[in-house]
Amino acid sequence: MSRHSSLTTRRPAERLAPHPGEPSHGPLTAEELQLAVRNHSMPLEALRNDLTPPGLHYLLNHFDIPFIDAEHWHLRIGGAVERAVELNLKALRRAPRISIPVTLECAGNGRSLLRPRPLSQPWRLEGVGTAVWTGVPLAYLLTQAGVQDDAVEVVFTGADAGIQGGIRQQFARSLPIGEALRPDVVLAYRMNGMELPPQHGYPLRLVVPGWYGMASVKWLSSIKVLTKPFDGFQQQVAYRYQHDADDPGTPVTWIRVRALMVPPGVPDFFTRGRVLPAGPVMLTGRAWSGHGAVERVEVGIDGKWAPAQLQHPAAPFAWCAWSIPWVADRGEHELSCRATDSSGARQPLEQVWNYQGMGNNAVQRIKVTVE
Numbered sequence: 001m002s003r004h005s006s007l008t009t010r011r012p013a014e015r016l017a018p019h020p021g022e023p024s025h026g027p028l029t030a031e032e033l034q035l036a037v038r039n040h041s042m043p044l045e046a047l048r049n050d051l052t053p054p055g056l057h058y059l060l061n062h063f064d065i066p067f068i069d070a071e072h073w074h075l076r077i078g079g080a081v082e083r084a085v086e087l088n089l090k091a092l093r094r095a096p097r098i099s100i101p102v103t104l105e106c107a108g109n110g111r112s113l114l115r116p117r118p119l120s121q122p123w124r125l126e127g128v129g130t131a132v133w134t135g136v137p138l139a140y141l142l143t144q145a146g147v148q149d150d151a152v153e154v155v156f157t158g159a160d161a162g163i164q165g166g167i168r169q170q171f172a173r174s175l176p177i178g179e180a181l182r183p184d185v186v187l188a189y190r191m192n193g194m195e196l197p198p199q200h201g202y203p204l205r206l207v208v209p210g211w212y213g214m215a216s217v218k219w220l221s222s223i224k225v226l227t228k229p230f231d232g233f234q235q236q237v238a239y240r241y242q243h244d245a246d247d248p249g250t251p252v253t254w255i256r257v258r259a260l261m262v263p264p265g266v267p268d269f270f271t272r273g274r275v276l277p278a279g280p281v282m283l284t285g286r287a288w289s290g291h292g293a294v295e296r297v298e299v300g301i302d303g304k305w306a307p308a309q310l311q312h313p314a315a316p317f318a319w320c321a322w323s324i325p326w327v328a329d330r331g332e333h334e335l336s337c338r339a340t341d342s343s344g345a346r347q348p349l350e351q352v353w354n355y356q357g358m359g360n361n362a363v364q365r366i367k368v369t370v371e
Contacts, residue, residue, distance in 0.1 A: 022245070023116030023355075032122045041126030047262045047286045050130070050314065050321075051101070054197050057129030058213075060106050060121055061199065062171055063162030066219050070203045075187075079155075079224035082146030089203050092136050092189060099134040100184055100209065101318035103288045107212035107239055107252045110351065110360030118357035125260060125364055130286075130319050133207045135188035138223075139181045147177065147225055154180040155230045156206050159219040167233050173217050174230035175208065184209050184317070187220065209317035210290035212255055212359075214239050242355035249355075255290030256361040257347060259297045259322065259339035263366055274368040278330050283308075285337055288319040292342030297322040300336035300363070308337070328370040338363040 028036075039060045046056045070089050077085040087095075106127035111118055113125075121127075142154070155174040162169070179185065188207045189196055196202040201218030208215040214234065230236075240249030262284050265276025287294040293316070297308040306324060313320040322337075338347040351362035 022119060024119050025116045028112075028122055029119065032119060035121045039121055041123060042129045044126055044260065044263055046129075047260055048284070051192055052129035052131055054131070054191055054194070054200060057131060057191075057200070058104070058106060058127045059199055060108075060127065060213065061160065061218070062164060063160040065198050066159040066161075068159060068203060068219060073203055075204060075220055076222045077141060077145050077224075078222070080148040080151045080227050081142075081225050082148065083144075085141065085145045087141075089189065092187070092204065095136045096140055097135060098137055098184075098186055099132050099190075100186060100207075101130060101132050101314040102207055102209045103128065103130040103255075103286075103317060103319045104207070104213045104216060105255050105258070105288070107214050107358045108356070108360075110362065111357030113362070114351060114353055114357050114360065116353075118355060120357060127213075128260070131191050132193065133186055133188035134190035134193070135186045135204070135207075137183060138185045138187055138206070139183055141187070141223075142181060142225070145225075147181075148227070150227045151177050151225045152228060153177060153226045153230050155224050155226055155232070156217040156220060157222045157224070158201075158217045159221045165233055165237055169233055170221075171217060171234060172230070172232045173215055173234050174226065174232075175215065177225075179208070179211075182209075209315075210254055212239075212252055212290075214252065238356070239358065240356060241358055244355050247355065252358050253290075255288065256359050257287070257289035257291065257294065257339050257341040257345045258361045259285055259287035259294075259337040259347065260364055261285035261299070261335060261337045261366060263368075264335070265368060274366060276328060276368060276370055278328055278370050280325060280327050282323055283326050283335065284321065284323045286319040287322055287337075287339040288313075288317075289339065289341035289343075289345070290317065291345055294320055294339050295342050296340040298338050298340075299324045299326075300334070300338070301326060302333055305338075328368075330370050333368050333370060335366040335368060336363045 109127035112122040157172040242249035308322040308324040340346040
């Protein structure tokens with residue numbers, strides 16, 4: 001299969017705008033703005049909440065939100081299993097369940113800050129959210145079906161359908177069998193104690209703690225155990241770290257370490273520049289990683305770094321709160337924050353560019369005016 005962009009089909013040659021997925025040196029295109037309207041980020045002030053309300057949680061949907069009649073909906077589990085299984089929503093709700101807080105982040109978070117800018121959903125820094133997901137452990141259902149010894153992956157197919165890269169498809173992603181059998185991977189039918197909203201995958205979605213959000217397939221319609229790697233578009237073409245369009249790249253998987261700060265003071269309506277009075281202020285935020293526990297958060301004030309106070313996260317793959325006091329002097333300042341996890345990974349000061357704009361975790365920088 002030839003390499004296509006990760007967004008849509010190429011535009012006709014007579015169009016002057018850049019091709020989707022290719023870098024742009026100019027302002028946001030109409031197509032990017034259209035994606036930004038359909039999808040949305042989490043306002044950074046919501047970092048104050050331990051849990052993100054569903055309406056504030058980041059959202060990225062590739063295609064239309066499907067209409068699903070839960071009364072007639074079934075989940076099919078098949079492929080390399082001893083017993084094919086078909087379950088309705090009532091049966092799933094009678095099965096053993098878990099509730100787990102998970103921080104999900106979009107793999108393309110921060111894309112619009114790259115120069116040149118890869119054309120796709122134009123995230124800044126807010127493509128993230130944390131919720132408690134309740135549902136059936138995936139490992140329980142796979143065990144009930146009896147996974148065969150030669151199984152290598154499990155593919156999850158959603159009900160959402162469309163065209164991407166010139167290919168008509170339903171959104172589908174796979175996990176290695178070892179990841180699928182983790183005890184914390186959940187088929188969720190509740191979010192923060194409430195029924196899943198339509199935009200978040202009603203009636204059932206996958207949640208994979210620690211992985212970027214593309215792995216957590218929404219509107220699940222089928223689960224299939226495979227004896228060879230899945231070669232679907234969203235696995236082999238989209239969501240890859242690539243140097244250029246011809247590079248086959250490497251797959252996007254675990255979330256890279258990141259810290260974000262609640263912007264202090266009040267914003268200017270149009271520029272979102274921050275203004276606050278002189279004097280003591282408590283700077284706060286959240287940090288998370290898919291590669292290990294966050295061990296350190298540092299806050300930069302005009303380039304001088306100091307350690308912040310960390311709180312324990314609610315779960316291994318949920319964000320943790322951090323805080324640090326600052327006595328703000330009059331004038332212009334730049335605030336920043338960076339996290340380090342137990343694997344030794346630390347956020348870079350500058351982001352290394354990649355073709356699809358994936359896995360961006362460069363430090364956040366906030367300009368503030370102290371009056």
